[in-house]
Amino acid sequence: MDFFKWVNLFFIIFNCFLPIFSNSSSTSNDNLPINKFLDLAKNPQVFDWMVDIRRKIHEKPELAYEEFETSELIRAKLDELGIPYKHPVAVTGVIGYIGTGLPPFVALRADMDALLMQELVEWEHKSKVPGKMHACGHDAHVAMLLGAAKILKGLEKELPGTVVLVFQPAEEGAGGAKKVVDAGVLENVSAIFGLHVNHNLRLGEVASRSGPLFAGSGFFEAIISGKGGHAAIPQHSIDPILAASNVIVSLQHIVSREADPLDSQVVTVAKFQGGGAFNVIPDSVTIGGTFRVFSDKSLKQLRSRIEQVITGQAAVHRCNATVSFLEEEMGLSPPTINNGGLHGYFQSIAGSVLGVDKVKDMQPVMGSEDFAFYQQALPGYIFLLGMENPSVERLHLPHSPYFKINEDALPYGAALHAALAARYLVEFHQEVSVVEGKYHDEL
Numbered sequence: 001m002d003f004f005k006w007v008n009l010f011f012i013i014f015n016c017f018l019p020i021f022s023n024s025s026s027t028s029n030d031n032l033p034i035n036k037f038l039d040l041a042k043n044p045q046v047f048d049w050m051v052d053i054r055r056k057i058h059e060k061p062e063l064a065y066e067e068f069e070t071s072e073l074i075r076a077k078l079d080e081l082g083i084p085y086k087h088p089v090a091v092t093g094v095i096g097y098i099g100t101g102l103p104p105f106v107a108l109r110a111d112m113d114a115l116l117m118q119e120l121v122e123w124e125h126k127s128k129v130p131g132k133m134h135a136c137g138h139d140a141h142v143a144m145l146l147g148a149a150k151i152l153k154g155l156e157k158e159l160p161g162t163v164v165l166v167f168q169p170a171e172e173g174a175g176g177a178k179k180v181v182d183a184g185v186l187e188n189v190s191a192i193f194g195l196h197v198n199h200n201l202r203l204g205e206v207a208s209r210s211g212p213l214f215a216g217s218g219f220f221e222a223i224i225s226g227k228g229g230h231a232a233i234p235q236h237s238i239d240p241i242l243a244a245s246n247v248i249v250s251l252q253h254i255v256s257r258e259a260d261p262l263d264s265q266v267v268t269v270a271k272f273q274g275g276g277a278f279n280v281i282p283d284s285v286t287i288g289g290t291f292r293v294f295s296d297k298s299l300k301q302l303r304s305r306i307e308q309v310i311t312g313q314a315a316v317h318r319c320n321a322t323v324s325f326l327e328e329e330m331g332l333s334p335p336t337i338n339n340g341g342l343h344g345y346f347q348s349i350a351g352s353v354l355g356v357d358k359v360k361d362m363q364p365v366m367g368s369e370d371f372a373f374y375q376q377a378l379p380g381y382i383f384l385l386g387m388e389n390p391s392v393e394r395l396h397l398p399h400s401p402y403f404k405i406n407e408d409a410l411p412y413g414a415a416l417h418a419a420l421a422a423r424y425l426v427e428f429h430q431e432v433s434v435v436e437g438k439y440h441d442e443l
């Protein structure tokens with residue numbers, strides 16, 4: 001961006017935020033105005049507001065497509081800010097709008113769902129719902145996007161386009177992003193940004209990369225049926241446990257013997273259920289697991305081979321096998337591939353907000369993210385947001401019952417969301433045009 005655009009944006013932000021944050025002196029005397037987004041996000045009027053939202057959501061975790069109270073809280077906060085929205089989208093989702101209502105459109109996404117697990121962190125705002133927990137940080141994601149909305153609403157009159165706020169249900173393996181895309185609410189959006197908190201990246205740092213970031217994933221479940229009988233006379237039975245054991249070993253050979261070593265793949269069997277007595281061979285065994293890979297082609301090939309190996313190995317041991325890939329409940333999630341054109345843009349914005357030394361490159365990881373469904377439909381970019389402060393405590397992995405959020409990370413996420421969207425509209429409003437015949441007034 002040239003000097004005159006910087007100066008123009010500086011006065012936009014200064015004039016918009018001074019009356020809103022009248023007790024803050026951090027909105028002036030800065031040649032790089034987007035640096036002030038972090039100051040604004042750290043202001044108690046925004047920070048304390050986000051913390052309160054995060055804790056309320058954390059106390060009442062809701063699973064995929066059950067995020068009714070979370071959705072209600074989001075809509076109440078948008079009403080409070082005077083931000084219009086659509087609801088319901090994809091069952092419980094909420095889509096908010098800040099700006100002119102005209103193109104260009106840029107989207108920011110937060111996921112809302114929790115996990116089916118018991119929280120073991122003892123604190124004042126521990127989950128009040130037995131067996132359910134926000135163990136992946138989606139409560140923080142919602143709070144940060146609302147924080148960004150609060151900031152962006154303050155400069156709405158100066159936005160040369162529209163920011164679309166995507167509060168998405170069912171990220172945890174239930175295809176919520178795909179339902180949002182299929183609903184058509186992002187049809188004219190030119191780009192979408194997302195973030196995910198990270199437990200072992202330092203507070204105030206971010207990390208991402210261009211191209212493949214997270215693996216595509218699928219799930220499988222197989223019932224291997226034989227003939228039960230007494231463990232002392234196995235010759236009169238058809239042992240499904242032996243068959244299942246050989247199936248599991250053979251599944252590992254797909255990766256070790258068939259996959260290109262340069263094409264990272266994982267097949268994990270994480271479920272094995274069968275039998276209930278020490279001396280009885282059961283009639284059937286159920287196994288299940290997940291597979292991960294970095295290309296759509298390899299994802300489909302791996303799915304096919306998993307089915308062939310399970311049915312084939314079961315047959316070798318005189319058993320029958322039925323295989324389900326749970327596509328109605330979960331489906332295949334494509335690889336998360338960051339748009340190359342947005343990578344440099346992200347690095348520039350994050351460097352301006354946090355400092356260039358706080359913007360890290362990262363290697364691809366085998367975890368999956370349904371943000372990939374947005375990237376199949378439009379240019380998209382997702383990054384990791386650090387929240388580790390080793391001087392305070394070491395944080396646990398996501399999906400752990402001991403997972404915790406460092407709430408000091410909330411302003412960083414809110415500021416980055418706001419800066420990425422606002423600068424995108426300023427930089428690209430003359431370059432981005434709506435696809436003829438596809439514009440809908442409701443955007």
